[in-house]
Amino acid sequence: MNTNSNTYTVIYTTIIVTLVAAILAFVSQGLKAKQEANEKADTISQMLTAAKFATKAELQKSGNTAVLAKYDEQIEQAFTVGVDGKKIADLERGKVFSPKDLKKQNYKIKDGSDAEIPVFIFKNGTTVVPVYGAGLWGPVWGYIAFEPGSTTIKGAYFDHESETAGLGAKIKDDPAFQAEFEGEKADFTTANVFDIVKGGAPKNPDGKSVTDNMIDAITGATMTSNGLDAAIDTWLGAYSAYFKGAVNNKTEEE
Numbered sequence: 001m002n003t004n005s006n007t008y009t010v011i012y013t014t015i016i017v018t019l020v021a022a023i024l025a026f027v028s029q030g031l032k033a034k035q036e037a038n039e040k041a042d043t044i045s046q047m048l049t050a051a052k053f054a055t056k057a058e059l060q061k062s063g064n065t066a067v068l069a070k071y072d073e074q075i076e077q078a079f080t081v082g083v084d085g086k087k088i089a090d091l092e093r094g095k096v097f098s099p100k101d102l103k104k105q106n107y108k109i110k111d112g113s114d115a116e117i118p119v120f121i122f123k124n125g126t127t128v129v130p131v132y133g134a135g136l137w138g139p140v141w142g143y144i145a146f147e148p149g150s151t152t153i154k155g156a157y158f159d160h161e162s163e164t165a166g167l168g169a170k171i172k173d174d175p176a177f178q179a180e181f182e183g184e185k186a187d188f189t190t191a192n193v194f195d196i197v198k199g200g201a202p203k204n205p206d207g208k209s210v211t212d213n214m215i216d217a218i219t220g221a222t223m224t225s226n227g228l229d230a231a232i233d234t235w236l237g238a239y240s241a242y243f244k245g246a247v248n249n250k251t252e253e254e
Contacts, residue, residue: 037064043096044071050143050157051126068094076123080116083109085241088116096120099141099161102132109238117238126154127246129239133231136223138162140171140231144181151188151243156181158228168224177218185212186236188243193236196229198222 041064048070049056059067071094078091097105097118108115120128125148132141142158156178158171170177186193195214217225236243 039098040094040096041067043098044068046157046159047071047096047120047128047143047145048074050145050155051122051128052145052155053122056157074122074124075120077121078118080118081239081242083115083117083238083241085239085243085245091118097130099132099139099159102130102141103139106132106234109234115238117235119239119242125149129235131228131231131235133227133234135160135163135171135227136168136221137164140224140228142171142228142231144186144232144236146186146243149246151186153181153184153186160224163224164221167218167221170218170221171224171228174218180215184215186243187211187213188236188240191237192233193240194229194232196225196232198225 045056045059045067048054048059048067051074053070053074054062059070062070078095080088080091082088105115105117107113109117118130122128126145127148128143128145130141130143132139134140138161140158140160140163142156144156145154146152147154158178160169160172163169163171184194193213195211196217197214198217217229
């Protein structure tokens with residue numbers, strides 16, 4: 001065959017493209033299981049961090065196997081509920097919701113269709129639920145942990161896909177921001193379940209916040225703060241019926 005002909009060029013290019021595509025597909029498939037394992041461990045690390053079992057750095061250092069073992073040791077119940085607060089189904093052992101799973105449910109929450117949102121309850125009574133929304137450059141998500149039978153926040157951990165380093169990325173990178181949530185309360189009786197306020201949460205003369213469901217926004221990261229605020233309101237709003245029932249049941253038992 002004439003190597004200078006157009007036919008040769010087309011055939012040669014086709015073979016190379018097909019070969020490269022096959023190699024990439026093989027590599028992708030081979031790495032898929034590892035990628036999924038890493039994503040699952042990272043998701044569980046975020047939940048355990050919010051619930052105050054350890055810091056994210058400590059969990060990352062311990063490795064995936066230790067993280068999964070820690071979760072398996074501490075988890076009591078994991079199930080889904082609807083926006084009506086009623087339990088839908090138990091989750092399979094070890095099943096967690098990845099950001100992709102949260103994205104699907106976020107659409108359902110917003111369009112009023114039948115969302116199935118997860119609830120994770122640990123043996124010490126801590127309840128953890130996820131939030132998901134849009135930041136400035138991409139999705140933001142995270143986990144908020146509540147004290148046993150209470151609307152008081154025990155801890156929180158947030159993550160993002162592509163927020164600006166040193167600004168919006170602080171929702172993940174700045175422990176001081178996440179610490180602001182600790183001891184605050186979610187107000188499940190209003191549409192603004194929790195507020196992240198630009199310019200600082202209003203304070204009383206004693207320096208304490210006017211309300212228990214409000215913290216300071218990140219300076220210079222208005223869009224990310226607004227996006228996270230909307231995500232929290234949307235998702236905690238979807239959990240309102242569940243938490244009202246859970247807290248009322250706890251009060252009656254006591």
